[in-house]
Amino acid sequence: MKKRKIEIMDTTLRDGEQTSGVSFSVSEKLTLAKLLLEELKVDRIEIASARVSDGELLAVKQITQWAKEKGLLDKVEVLCFVDKGISIDWMLDAGAKVQNLLTKGSMNHLKHQLKKTPKEHFSEIADVIQLAETKGIATNVYLEDWSNGMRNSKDYVFEFLDFLATQPIKRILLPDTLGVLTHYETFDFVSEIVKKYPNLHFDFHGHNDYDLSVANVMEALKAGCHGLHLTVNGMGERAGNAPLASVVAVINDFLPEIEMNVSESSLYKVSKLVSAFTGFGIPANKPIVGANVFTQTAGIHADGDNKNNLYFNDLLPERFGRKRQYALGKTSGKANIQKNLQELGLTLNNEELKKVTQRIIELGDKKERVTKEDLPYIISDVLDSDGILNKVIIKSYLLSHAKGLQPAAAVAVEIEGKLFEEHAQGDGQFDAFMNALKSVYKSLKVNLPKLIDYAVRIPPGSSSDALCETIITWDNNGKEFITRGLDSDQTVSAIKATEKMLNII
Known part of the structure; x- marks a missing residue:
């Protein structure tokens, strides 16, 4: 079966930057633009909104200059507005060659925000497209609030598409601007449009307000859309956009008829870099790029991995430049610990492994998790305890340290079955503890x-x-x-x- 090639447009640098509190610097935008196009190999990047700021203009100039040298300028896109050519002048100054023109995709937006008729809106759009063409700028068109347009003013949407079919444009961009679509609606709406306009290129732009963006992307692809708009780590306004890493994995594993250029092995690296630049941490349980997604916690799972990979799925960490990990804690079994020991190059006999396992479980009851780096210390502690007879047991202690008061300790210690109690003060809590112990042993005429x-x-x-x-x-x-x-x-x-x-x- 011949695969259907789709385009992936990354809009982290434009729509992703609308995440509350996020603003990329000029150098950060340039660095990410290079990574997205050259290493991650997305087809296109949307990098800015026209007329936003001097810093935005400088960032776009640097990216377009680099892209021009690399022969990638047609892959760099900027959001523009129906503003009688002001955005076009900005584009010319910035050196950009592809505009994504923001227009109204619902009657509700057109009527209440622009207060114009469809005919007036279409006429102004045609003027901007014609001007862009004369200046050597290609045009894609966003139908803002398209999803609500299909729900509530479908006649307007098709009237708009009939008009756009007559214009010299490259792509029509269909955004679920408010993230309101269900996957059923996405399939129905996109398939209806693609069938009616078989010669036009349509991109789907999903938001994640109901956590349905990945499902909607799948349905848009099944319905025949030709491109997707995604962001690294799902960044974007409100609940964000459809996440790049999840969508790439889903397409590769569940939509075999679809082909794309994105390099899976670079997803994690880019994800970490975006997180570092923005200060927005990646949730530990986030699919594909989260810290826990390739971490087995339960010992039975690690044991199953040793026995024909019983707990593996197709999301192998190596696909994304990562490694499977085995958490250590109170649910750990010997298999988890053995996996970590192998990574450290350490071996224990069965008795030693049993003791180390028990100690990790005890520590896990007091501490959320034990790390692989803790293992040598635990082993040292457990093995160091071997052969020491527990004739002396520190049964209990109370340590106090308050501002303006000398640290104090009360200690109860059992020596060969007999209990002794003492209290003392010291220069610190441990010093006070030692002084209390010395009092106990002094009564036994033993010097510590x-x-x-x-x-x-x-x-x-x-x-x-x-x-x-x-x-x-x-x-x-x-x-x-x-x-x-x-x-x-x-x-x-x-x-x-x-x-x-x-x-x-």
């Missing part, structure tokens, strides 16, 4: 080792909620030894290291 070094570290790249490993060096009558403690709380990890010391002596 001297603390000669105290180091705290977290895994590289971790955040403030990372696991802490506290490493304490002790001097016991001239003999030095080290104990480690691991916890998400720094003081608690030091107390765990101290409990090991008490058992060793």
Whole structure:
């Protein structure tokens, strides 16, 4: 079966920039324009609205200059207005050669916003198209609010399309401006138009107010539209536009009759860059580009992946330049941990793996997730505990630290079955804890080792909620030894290291 080729127009730099609080700098627009056309290989990019600002003009000039040198100028488009040629003058100054002319696609907009008749509107549009043609500028036409036009003033829409069929234009752009279409309507409306005007090129421009944009895109394609308008990360006004990454994956996997140029492997890279430029984080659960979409959390899933990839679907992370990950936490099983150990180049025997698994589950009950980078610390802590008899157990403690008051600690410690309680003050919480312990051991006529070094570290790249490993060096009558403690709380990890010391002596 011969595939039907469609165009992908990315409008992140124009419609995506209408996301509340987002404004790309000149250099950012140029960088993204290059990536979108050369690496992601979209067919066209809409980069700006005419007459917006001096900064916008400068950005368009730089992009068109670059595009002209690369032979890509016909792929660069600018939103223009029916304004008696003012936008055309702006286009000429900017060096752009394709205008996307904004017109009224519903009687409601025409009547209440422009307060004009269809004949008056069409006449002004014809003048702008003719002027653009004489200046060497190609024209595509947006039918703003087209979706409501089809719902409520279909006769007007077809009267408009009859007029446009007589004009020297390249494409007609059909926007669901307010994101109100259902997928059933999208199919019906687009198919009706495509059948009636088989010689015209139609693009579908979907918004995501009801979270239906991807479904609407699928139906528009099935109905025969020739192009799509998408944005990176689904950026855009209100709930945004149809998201580029999701649409590309859907087309490749579910619409085999459709062919396009977009390079899947660059989607994630561009997505991350747009997120960095805009300051808008990518939701962890966002399809294709989110942090969690290729992360297995449940241990049974990792086990299934080991057994004939039972939990894989066609969305393999390698398609998008990513890797599958296996989360560590209270739902982790041994399979999850083994996957992470393989990446780190570490091996454990079954008994060691069982102990590490149990420790990760315990930590997961206190901390949202454990990272792969935490694993060496956990292993060190678990294996360091092996062989140490728990004759001494720190049963409970209360640490207090208030402004203007000296830190204090109350400690209950069980030594070979007998409970001792003491409280003390110190220069800090851990110092107060140690002073309370010294009081306990003083009553037993035992001197505790001297603390000669105290180091705290977290895994590289971790955040403030990372696991802490506290490493304490002790001097016991001239003999030095080290104990480690691991916890998400720094003081608690030091107390765990101290409990090991008490058992060793």
